Amino acid sequence: MASLSQSRQPSSPRQAARRKAAVDGLLDPELFKALGDPTRVLLLRCLLKCKRACSVSEVAECCDVDFSVVARHLSLLARSGVLEARKVGRTVWYTPRCEDLASTFRSLADAIDDCSPTPIDCCGSDCCKEE
Amino acid sequence: MASLSQSRQPSSPRQAARRKAAVDGLLDPELFKALGDPTRVLLLRCLLKCKRACSVSEVAECCDVDFSVVARHLSLLARSGVLEARKVGRTVWYTPRCEDLASTFRSLADAIDDCSPTPIDCCGSDCCKEE
DNA sequence: GGGATAGTGACGCCATGATGCAAATATATC
DNA sequence: GATATATTTGCATCATGGCGTCACTATCCC
Numbered sequence: 143m144a145s146l147s148q149s150r151q152p153s154s155p156r157q158a159a160r161r162k163a164a165v166d167g168l169l170d171p172e173l174f175k176a177l178g179d180p181t182r183v184l185l186l187r188c189l190l191k192c193k194r195a196c197s198v199s200e201v202a203e204c205c206d207v208d209f210s211v212v213a214r215h216l217s218l219l220a221r222s223g224v225l226e227a228r229k230v231g232r233t234v235w236y237t238p239r240c241e242d243l244a245s246t247f248r249s250l251a252d253a254i255d256d257c258s259p260t261p262i263d264c265c266g267s268d269c270c271k272e273e
Numbered sequence: 274m275a276s277l278s279q280s281r282q283p284s285s286p287r288q289a290a291r292r293k294a295a296v297d298g299l300l301d302p303e304l305f306k307a308l309g310d311p312t313r314v315l316l317l318r319c320l321l322k323c324k325r326a327c328s329v330s331e332v333a334e335c336c337d338v339d340f341s342v343v344a345r346h347l348s349l350l351a352r353s354g355v356l357e358a359r360k361v362g363r364t365v366w367y368t369p370r371c372e373d374l375a376s377t378f379r380s381l382a383d384a385i386d387d388c389s390p391t392p393i394d395c396c397g398s399d400c401c402k403e404e
Numbered sequence: 405g406g407g408a409t410a411g412t413g414a415c416g417c418c419a420t421g422a423t424g425c426a427a428a429t430a431t432a433t434c
Numbered sequence: 435g436a437t438a439t440a441t442t443t444g445c446a447t448c449a450t451g452g453c454g455t456c457a458c459t460a461t462c463c464c
Contacts, residue, residue, distance in 0.1 A: 155320065155335050159322065163321070169321075171310060171314045174306075177302065178308075181422080189286065210424075211422070211424075214442085217441095233439090240389035243382075244386045247379070257321035258372065259325060312453095338452090338453070338454085339453070341456095344411060345412085362460095362461060364461095
């Protein structure tokens with residue numbers, strides 16, 4: 143809970159990389175990779191706007207790719223924590239994990255803000271001087 | 274500015290996909306793709322924690338990959354709007370666009386919240402019943 | 405101008421991943 | 435048990451993307 147973020151003055155990036163910060167845990171390439179594919183984003187948007195759990199077959203009607211591809215994408219999104227999967231009988235119902243996602247992105251925004259240099263003394267070297 | 278998000282009851286995902294919502298613009302696979310690579314995220318964390326503009330050479334000392342690879346990654350991050358690039362003389366100074374990034378992620382969080390179904394009547398079909 | 409420094413661009417190699425098809429599995433229904 | 439439905443998995447193909455090497459350009463300093 144303690145805010146370690148107001149750390150010291152600008153250092154070399156190599157030194158800075160060694161310091162711990164909130165962004166370390168929140169900037170997760172795996173999550174972004176999951177959201178980095180156009181088809182997957184299309185499916186996610188579809189699920190988000192539908193506002194209810196949807197089966198693989200239903201979601202597959204939202205785009206042109208093969209059914210098996212949709213099934214794989216949804217499964218991957220679930221493994222990445224983006225969707226929740228609930229199997230009932232022979233059908234799987236997928237729901238976006240809205241609360242978790244929103245909270246993750248908000249925490250990330252906060253962590254990034256913590257990294258923002260203050261306009262004053264933002265840079266000890268000459269790299270910040272106006273041209 | 275008008276909030277169209279409180280739209281109607283759950284529909285088929287195919288119908289839902291046709292409706293416009295804030296997530297349509299904010300869930301951008303290109304941004305996520307840029308943030309979906311471990312090396313790029315490492316470089317970005319490095320820049321974020323350094324809290325000042327850094328040159329390509331400086332950032333390149335933060336990881337093991339070849340200098341040219343770092344240069345390409347930084348250039349890509351700049352093209353994706355994650356970094357700002359400022360060329361002074363023969364060196365390029367990169368800075369994270371903290372405000373834009375934080376604001377993007379916050380808007381995204383809001384848009385996702387808008388998609389969250391109300392706990393009541395979240396689903397007209399039997400897909401939401403407890404097991 | 406000549407040489408050093410900072411970064412970009414053009415290759416080729418290789419791993420990953422997205423896709424479609426078809427077979428396999430799991431579950432309901434008859 | 436046979437059959438239909440819902441999804442998963444194996445396989446082959448193909449495109450994308452990350453990486454390193456090297457040549458090239460731009461800029462600075464002598």
